[in-house]
Amino acid sequence: MENLMTLWGSSGLAQMEVGQGIMILIGLLLLFLAIRKGFEPLLLLPIGFGGILANIPGAGLAYSALENALHQGDAVLLAEIASYLGVSAGSGIESLMKAFYSAAPTAQLAVESVVSAAGYSDGMLHSFYTVAIASGVAPLVIFMGVGAMTDFGPLLANPKTLFLGAAAQFGIFATVIGAVGLTAIGWMDFSIADAAAIGIIGGADGPTAIYVSSVLAPDLLGAIAVAAYSYMALVPLIQPPIMRALTTKRERAIEMTQLRAVSKREKVVFPLLLLILVALLLPAAAPLLGMFCFGNLMKECGVVERLSDTVQNSLINITTIFLGLSVGSKLVADKFLDSSTLGILGLGIVAFAIGTASGVLMAKLMNLLSRVPLNPLIGSAGVSAVPMAARVSNKVGLEANPHNFLLMHAMGPNVAGVIGSAVAAGVMISLVGS
Amino acid sequence: MENLMTLWGSSGLAQMEVGQGIMILIGLLLLFLAIRKGFEPLLLLPIGFGGILANIPGAGLAYSALENALHQGDAVLLAEIASYLGVSAGSGIESLMKAFYSAAPTAQLAVESVVSAAGYSDGMLHSFYTVAIASGVAPLVIFMGVGAMTDFGPLLANPKTLFLGAAAQFGIFATVIGAVGLTAIGWMDFSIADAAAIGIIGGADGPTAIYVSSVLAPDLLGAIAVAAYSYMALVPLIQPPIMRALTTKRERAIEMTQLRAVSKREKVVFPLLLLILVALLLPAAAPLLGMFCFGNLMKECGVVERLSDTVQNSLINITTIFLGLSVGSKLVADKFLDSSTLGILGLGIVAFAIGTASGVLMAKLMNLLSRVPLNPLIGSAGVSAVPMAARVSNKVGLEANPHNFLLMHAMGPNVAGVIGSAVAAGVMISLVGS
Amino acid sequence: MENLMTLWGSSGLAQMEVGQGIMILIGLLLLFLAIRKGFEPLLLLPIGFGGILANIPGAGLAYSALENALHQGDAVLLAEIASYLGVSAGSGIESLMKAFYSAAPTAQLAVESVVSAAGYSDGMLHSFYTVAIASGVAPLVIFMGVGAMTDFGPLLANPKTLFLGAAAQFGIFATVIGAVGLTAIGWMDFSIADAAAIGIIGGADGPTAIYVSSVLAPDLLGAIAVAAYSYMALVPLIQPPIMRALTTKRERAIEMTQLRAVSKREKVVFPLLLLILVALLLPAAAPLLGMFCFGNLMKECGVVERLSDTVQNSLINITTIFLGLSVGSKLVADKFLDSSTLGILGLGIVAFAIGTASGVLMAKLMNLLSRVPLNPLIGSAGVSAVPMAARVSNKVGLEANPHNFLLMHAMGPNVAGVIGSAVAAGVMISLVGS
């Protein structure tokens, strides 16, 4: 009979909280968007699934051993833990966790020992998060893979498009202002580090957003990653109205001159050039851009094809799976269901819109200053979201002029946007971090 | 001259103990079975090889740094360690290890520091075990791969066969009774947790057995894994006599109606349905079945084929190698050569036999209650051991009726058995664990 | 304004030291050699790139959290750290690090806690090094992959060529004498462990060299790995003059009898035979040779092809990337730019030359004692550097006699050299290690 109570008491239904139910539905929604709507399925499928797993009542998959002990332990255990931390056992999980983080290392050790002796261990997703994201390694490996899949040819043929990639990052910083503004008027409560991490959504680059928020605002990582990937998938809906509003039909019909041939040698030297510039000027961006350049060099140098193949296939796939599940662990109800999440979602779409507009306007400005004609539609590709944004430029261009093929021209600002947001990430980490 | 003694003293021959010699022979036997007899070679080859490595005298590959220090350290070192642990240095390795595990965390830290300063480090296989199995990650990743290789079509076409998968798990619980019975009459000395871990051999599912014993009975893991995989390989020998004994020729000749068509959509929804049921009712089974459903969803959803491919190939292969070597680390002589191992091997085969019988008898019972004819031979496939057990059903069926193709009909209970034993694993962990 | 100073102060140019600039140039040189000259690009490309990353001023990618705190922390932080370690804050980074390593474990814990609270964390390359090399796992996995790519057929057809592989290891031990000699006359300051690690360069086997130096001389690992791989790439330049000088034209023209057929069964049994010998005689070589034999058994047994494929492809490629970057972390200026590096480079090439000569001379000696003719050119292949050295034997042989195809004959001593240097590594670790 006692066992029956144990079983029922340990069942999900008996322990389910409203928030967990909502989060499971949100996880199912993400799966639906990924599978049926094709929203960045490589990331949103694992994230959504991880989100469901994280919210299984009583399973504690997203919690550390200590959190599991605090959630499920009996009064005796809680009292023992609280005594090591020098606080009262009844002060709530959150304040016990805070006391733990600020406790002396020997007290932490004692608590961990007690928790482990009581049979509590880290949840599966918590372990994945620790290894993949808290260490910073998974976003870096993804960035290496992205580097190995990137062709800088179009950028090298027309380097001025780097300015478009720069301009589109304005969305990032404008969003930072938005986030601190919401805080100043009291609607939200973001720190400057939170604001910086939220802004990076406007970089339209998943791994960069995850990397920056793992450093600056781990608690917001779930919402930021979901926003970043969702909006990247929504680029074909978000961008065209803005692009049309800011350009005349005539501008959209501008045909661009064919790109010049780019030699293999330039492609090999470019990642090294970028690396040296990063090394000299912006060390804080070195992990992200270093791995990116390394991946690209492996691809272009032609002598390590077996490494390049593995980086583009099994390594990036394995990393993507665990990255996605780890992000899902941050969709646990008591961290995600917070007014700040709504703020993040709202600010994120503003960031995308401003980035798109800035890119288009910069292209128009460059047209004023230079004789070489530039179709302003390729400016919107500067937000990155490779290769979706470049395709959107191409599609909107074709509407205005059926002979106008902008795809390759838009790939330049598109990959420039990746560099641009990694640079922005470096600046933020170096100015705001710690 | 001193060097010569060092070299000879450090050679294997000088340090070899009888148990190690026996275990090396057992390792060679496992390799022989894997290579020449085709006994589950993907697992038994790494396990056997790991078992040989673990028993190389003086190499200490399966020991932690502390165990290596206790085995090979001089009297001064042992005295220092013992003083930190507050016991006498002469009390033997086993009691020193016990004292270590129950020592205060600062004392543990001090001992580890002393051991490391003396130049001892974790053996290679011990590190593999810690990363792959003690963390729980390797069996879960394997289960994700298994999910990505499983087709639930036959099960969806005839869901009632899930009852066969349920019935066959009776072997698990009957074996638990056997194990506690042997303890009660004093032949063995199993705890209830040990008994539960042994019972799971009857689940005929390698990763489940390893996962459960890593949680409930790590010391028995080697014997349990070897038994589980060996008996899975022996299914074509173990099952047919039982199947024939419990059925008439007429029953074995029953032809089953062709399975209905199953839509893609049902296959996509099924893993989510299973996940939700697990979340609501049995959180303790969430890690195993969650990863299983995740793998299956990746396979069926059709939008993340590159992830699904990697999960079914490089990821599961890499994990299998390290899982096997890690299991091998538990074949170290002083843990494996124990009367309990004989008990485990004996109980394991009983578990298989009872599971097989239960499945067949349940099929006969269902035939009494329903008009749709069911060939009782597919009941034995409910133990899992996919796809071996389903093939055995097919083969025995063909003997009785050369027009009787049971393979696809048996795949339903076969994959149901995987779910069934994962559920049983969850119940056991939640009732017995910690 | 303050921010501007922060940004400029955190830029690379402001923090660049001469040594870092030199090391970045050396990194670029390694990339040039790898890409344009084809010098072992699979390793030298990641090593060179890692070397550049390690020397980015201010990024601290190759430093631990504590080292980063000591390099970049303010006076208050340094004073706090120093007080825990019981030394004066002004005593310099190196002596603070030494104090840390010899401090009590609780003091270490306290320092780590302070450093982490101040926002410092392990650099990316430092983390890679810890996981991949300090744990010993990456060289072992590479060795498993090498085993899975090795064909022992030629060796089995003519086992006496194992003597050539033994003789060529004389280069290793002669170099040890050279290193201790340079120390004795005061030109260098190597310990006996350093000397052993330097000698292993003569083994002409990258993973063995990295494994041994990670155990015996981690500080010299960068220089040793660079020397080992560079000289392996230079084998076609280093060996031929020595081979020609030690042989007559007539000897070089000797044609060898065709190799006998080797059965599958012999190939399966050989790795087990080698494993048993290692287990009985040289446990210290068990990790390296154990993984090597495991890889080879997976390849030859024929029943685990999917594992063998993964070991030879994605697993070895992934490991190679992180191994290379990790080695690069040891090219950080304050560790690499040292007179000892020049000594290591000089001794390394001597080791290769002596090994080559020993192999050739041993072949001539064997010709004196046996009737079966042996072309002394295959002796040089005994240094390993598979398959480069065997090809050099073939090429020099063809010069002397255009009908003389030595490639397959040279593969025997070539793979024997791999076994030989792994044995030498085992002896050194067991005699010199701690």
Add this chain to the structure above:
Amino acid sequence: MQFEIIYQGLELLVYGMGTVVLFLALLILTTMLMSRVIQRYFPEPQVEIVAAPAAPAQAPSAAVIDDEQLVAVITAAIHQHRKGQ
């Protein structure tokens, strides 16, 4: 003490086996319901026949053996057998 552990074992048997059966029974019910809903309200234009050409679940016990040939042979045999009737 000896009876204690037997009692624990029996408890495990009852609750464990009970949970397994209940859980799988619930899974049967919900699966049938799910299939019916999908077949009625979300039918797919193209369906696939499970019985014959679908490859069986491969290797959940990590023993990956190619069943496709076997299935092909069986399928061919079934077809011939039916034709003959």
Add this chain to the structure above:
Amino acid sequence: MQFEIIYQGLELLVYGMGTVVLFLALLILTTMLMSRVIQRYFPEPQVEIVAAPAAPAQAPSAAVIDDEQLVAVITAAIHQHRKGQ
């Protein structure tokens, strides 16, 4: 307190955006210089036309979608269009 954080945000905007633009401007300059040096002093015999047959940068956002077909269609269209002129 409220103005403090707005001030911090503005600082981040100025220094951040400034660094991004400066860094990319420097990258443009050095890239153009590099290309010119290579084209003049280290020319390659065989070159590849970027505009048409080169496959675009695939999937930096980890969304790997096959663009080759699209490129082929576009290339064909361009050729036809030019022929028509």
Add this chain to the structure above:
Amino acid sequence: MQFEIIYQGLELLVYGMGTVVLFLALLILTTMLMSRVIQRYFPEPQVEIVAAPAAPAQAPSAAVIDDEQLVAVITAAIHQHRKGQ
């Protein structure tokens, strides 16, 4: 102190080189014994010729270079050479 380390080095030379030679000598003996036992008592029906068509051990130093072409050329050359005799 200076002689101490030289002495240690010499010791390492003697014991190290000695072990390498002894170990490989033992390996030769046991390998020959093993081959003889297998050839006599467990012969295989089909054997493979090592000298010519077998691909050489590839890339133990992680430098994977395709030797097959080279082997093909050599094999062809040997055949021609033999024909010519």
